[in-house]
Amino acid sequence: MSTSSSIPISTKQGRKGRKSGAPTTKNVEKEIPPSPPSTALEIASVAESITTKGTTRSKALTGPRNIRFEEEVLRRHGIEIDRSKRPTSGPFDYFGTKHDDYTAIESLNHITIWMDTSDGELQAVADEYTEMMRQKLCEDEYATFAKENLLKGPRRAGYVAEDGRFRIQRLVNPSLAPDPSNHWVKLPKVIEEGVDWSWDIRPDCSYWLSLRGFNEDWRSQVEDVTYVKKIVACPYFTIEFKRDGELDDVAIKQVAAAGSIALYNRFCLYRKALQSHDLKESIAWTPTPTAEIRHFGLTFIGSTFSLWVLKPVITGEGDWDGCTMERLRGGDCEASVHNIRVLVEWINEIHRWGVTVHGPACKDEIKVCLQRSGVRTSIIGNNLRQ
Numbered sequence: 001m002s003t004s005s006s007i008p009i010s011t012k013q014g015r016k017g018r019k020s021g022a023p024t025t026k027n028v029e030k031e032i033p034p035s036p037p038s039t040a041l042e043i044a045s046v047a048e049s050i051t052t053k054g055t056t057r058s059k060a061l062t063g064p065r066n067i068r069f070e071e072e073v074l075r076r077h078g079i080e081i082d083r084s085k086r087p088t089s090g091p092f093d094y095f096g097t098k099h100d101d102y103t104a105i106e107s108l109n110h111i112t113i114w115m116d117t118s119d120g121e122l123q124a125v126a127d128e129y130t131e132m133m134r135q136k137l138c139e140d141e142y143a144t145f146a147k148e149n150l151l152k153g154p155r156r157a158g159y160v161a162e163d164g165r166f167r168i169q170r171l172v173n174p175s176l177a178p179d180p181s182n183h184w185v186k187l188p189k190v191i192e193e194g195v196d197w198s199w200d201i202r203p204d205c206s207y208w209l210s211l212r213g214f215n216e217d218w219r220s221q222v223e224d225v226t227y228v229k230k231i232v233a234c235p236y237f238t239i240e241f242k243r244d245g246e247l248d249d250v251a252i253k254q255v256a257a258a259g260s261i262a263l264y265n266r267f268c269l270y271r272k273a274l275q276s277h278d279l280k281e282s283i284a285w286t287p288t289p290t291a292e293i294r295h296f297g298l299t300f301i302g303s304t305f306s307l308w309v310l311k312p313v314i315t316g317e318g319d320w321d322g323c324t325m326e327r328l329r330g331g332d333c334e335a336s337v338h339n340i341r342v343l344v345e346w347i348n349e350i351h352r353w354g355v356t357v358h359g360p361a362c363k364d365e366i367k368v369c370l371q372r373s374g375v376r377t378s379i380i381g382n383n384l385r386q
Contacts, residue, residue, distance in 0.1 A: 063201075064253035074253065076194030077187045078313065078322015079260050081252060088329050090342070091349035102348070107356060110165055113152040114351070115344045122340045125149060129303040129333040129340075139243035142302060143204060147172070150347060151205060151239060151298075160212045166359035167210035168351060169232045173202045176229075176261065184227040187264045190322050203258040205239045207351070208232035209359050218370060218377050225369040226269045226362075234269075234362040235262045236354045237296045244302025252306070255297035256325050259310045263295040263323055266362070267312050273365035274318070276372035285368050285380045288361040290314060296350045297325070303334040307346050 063069065070081065092099055102108040115121075128149075132141060147153070153170035160167070177200035178186040186199040211219050211231045222228055238259045240251040270293055277283050290312070297308035307328040313321045329346060331339035367377040 064250055064257060069253055072195045073197045074256055076189055076191040078190035079256055080324050081256055082324060082326045085327060091346045095349050095353055097349060097352065107165060108352060111168060111355065112154045113168065114348055115150060117341060117344055122337045125340050126333060126335055126337050130335045133303055133334050139241055142300065143241040146300060147205060162216055166213040166355040168354065169208050169210045170205055171208060172205045174206060174229065175202055182223065182227055184265055187261060199261055201254065201257050203238045204241050206235050207237040207354065208235045213359065214363065215378055218375055221370060221375055222366055225366050227265055234266065236358045237350055238262065239298045241300045246301060248299060248301045251299040251301060255299055255308060259295045259297045260323050263310045263312060264320065267293055267320055269362060269365050273368040276369045280372050283368055283371055285364060288365065292357055292361055304332045305343055306330040
């Protein structure tokens with residue numbers, strides 16, 4: 001994270017009359033003592049002592065490992081984490097889908113990262129987690145195994161047909177510092193008093209839509225409307241790993257931070273499309289249901305996992321007012337074929353949602369914005385859906 005992320009807390013009145021009760025800079029220095037970094041990434045997130053005109057700013061860890069991060073950063077940006085455990089009927093009921101053979105569906109059979117749900121494969125995964133737990137392996141071993149067997153990334157090279165079908169790409173440790181000139185902006189505060197955090201966070205891995213699913217005639221102009229990182233856009237799934245025995249709150253707060261900035265920029269695309277549609281009513285577009293503006297998260301602590309969904313909080317005027325992060329499901333992969341199956345089904349269905357709901361919605365919104373500027377695109381709504 002950027003070394004510029006530690007900035008004194010402002011003492012301005014909060015927006016909408018909210019009272020934050022935030023301490024002054026002096027109190028913050030006393031109440032948030034420096035924490036010794038244990039990894040290179042943590043070292044990068046610690047602001048160096050700076051002496052200017054006789055004043056010294058103490059080192060303060062302002063990233064998710066700080067015990068005050070949720071209170072001082074997340075909540076002041078309207079991000080509320082609901083850790084409540086509640087029963088769920090599973091991903092198929094949640095998404096309104098069926099337990100299908102993805103390879104037999106036209107809009108899905110080109111995706112290569114579907115996971116095998118056969119009993120033999122699931123048992124092999126459970127056995128591996130049991131052995132990793134027995135050997136007390138480090139976080140990187142768990143993360144590597146999960147990325148090779150559960151959270152796969154498709155091959156990038158080779159011929160890709162210009163068939164208009166959505167494709168997925170996985171990014172590992174992507175740098176996602178705010179870049180306003182390229183439509184990647186940090187969240188606004190809903191309480192003005194608070195830390196001006198850098199929002200430069202690197203999730204362990206995340207899934208995005210590949211631009212290869214967009215028409216070649218206007219693909220290069222997607223970056224004029226929404227954030228593009230090389231050849232991917234519109235992230236929909238964020239994953240964080242931590243070693244066994246470490247507090248799961250660190251991973252939860254990291255997913256909340258990385259997922260919320262992705263969700264906010266997804267919301268910004270939606271609002272741009274609404275504004276473009278209002279200015280040019282001849283554009284035939286049915287606005288995306290706000291219930292489909294979502295971002296999914298997964299935290300892995302050793303062999304235990306939790307799945308999350310982030311949803312925007314929208315005011316009566318249609319403005320952003322923060323977001324919620326709710327737990328969908330959890331479990332332990334050690335020696336449990338059932339929990340492995342649950343996890344695999346959720347991951348598969350999140351990917352299906354990404355290419356059949358999230359992808360078409362984002363694509364249509366991009367088209368609306370481009371058409372408002374005079375760019376010729378294919379008919380809005382002309383997407384393969386299943």
